[in-house]
Amino acid sequence: xxxxxxxxxxxxxxxxxxxxxxxxxxxxxxxxxxxxxxxxxxxxxxxxxxxxxxxxxxxxxxxxxxxxxxxxxxxxxxxxxxxxxxxxxxxxxxxxxxxxxxxxxxxxxxxxxxxxxxxxxxxxxxxxxxxxxxxxxxxxxxxxxxxxxxxxxxxxxxxxxxxxxxxxxxxxxxxxxxxxxxxxxxx
Numbered sequence: 001x002x003x004x005x006x007x008x009x010x011x012x013x014x015x016x017x018x019x020x021x022x023x024x025x026x027x028x029x030x031x032x033x034x035x036x037x038x039x040x041x042x043x044x045x046x047x048x049x050x051x052x053x054x055x056x057x058x059x060x061x062x063x064x065x066x067x068x069x070x071x072x073x074x075x076x077x078x079x080x081x082x083x084x085x086x087x088x089x090x091x092x093x094x095x096x097x098x099x100x101x102x103x104x105x106x107x108x109x110x111x112x113x114x115x116x117x118x119x120x121x122x123x124x125x126x127x128x129x130x131x132x133x134x135x136x137x138x139x140x141x142x143x144x145x146x147x148x149x150x151x152x153x154x155x156x157x158x159x160x161x162x163x164x165x166x167x168x169x170x171x172x173x174x175x176x177x178x179x180x181x182x183x184x185x186x187x
Contacts, residue, residue: 004145005158012138012162016169019130023173026123027180030116035062035105039092040070045077045084054084070094070101108184116184124177128170135166 028038037060044051054060058072058081072081081101082094091112095102108116139159146155 001157002150002154004150005142005154005161008138008141008145008158009161009165011141012134012165015134015137016131016165019127019134020169020172020176022130023123023127023176026126027120027176030120030123030180030184034065035068035103037062037068039090039105040068040085040088043084043088043090046080047077054081057081066105068092068103068105070103071099072101075099113184117181120177120180120184124173127173131166131169131173135162138162 028036029041037055040054040060043054045054045057046052047057054070057074057077058070061069061071063069070081070085072078075098078096078098078101082096085092085094085101085103092103092105095104139162142150142155142158142162146152
């Protein structure tokens, strides 16, 4: 295998891995009925005039499967944190008791489960688009390398390997989505 083919495959694999990592990161934000600190990953709070990630101003813990607690490092942040959680539109209702913020994670209805499943599949489609874009970039690179002197049979072999890589990563997306669907639909 020539250096050009190896380089195209390595770059495509790196980009496809990033697509899978991004998919897993986004799916962690979609709650499946159990309370996890990752549910509040995208929450931003007003910290002295700048929007700051919640995890940078408070400890987030799960005392049980249905409750999140947010312990701010400064008591003056309680109202700002409550407001940030409400504005994040996660369907959660924070309760401020003066020391910590308690969040009861409600049970998911069947309708909400189906909606979350659709959302996870939409994220899966974004990952597939990223994988296809990586495939296209690798194949374009190989076609350019062929114009610059790479033998045609090596270019075709490289394209076949890129397609095999793409198929493998698409299968991985399906596996990740199947696991998330199982998690969402489990009562």
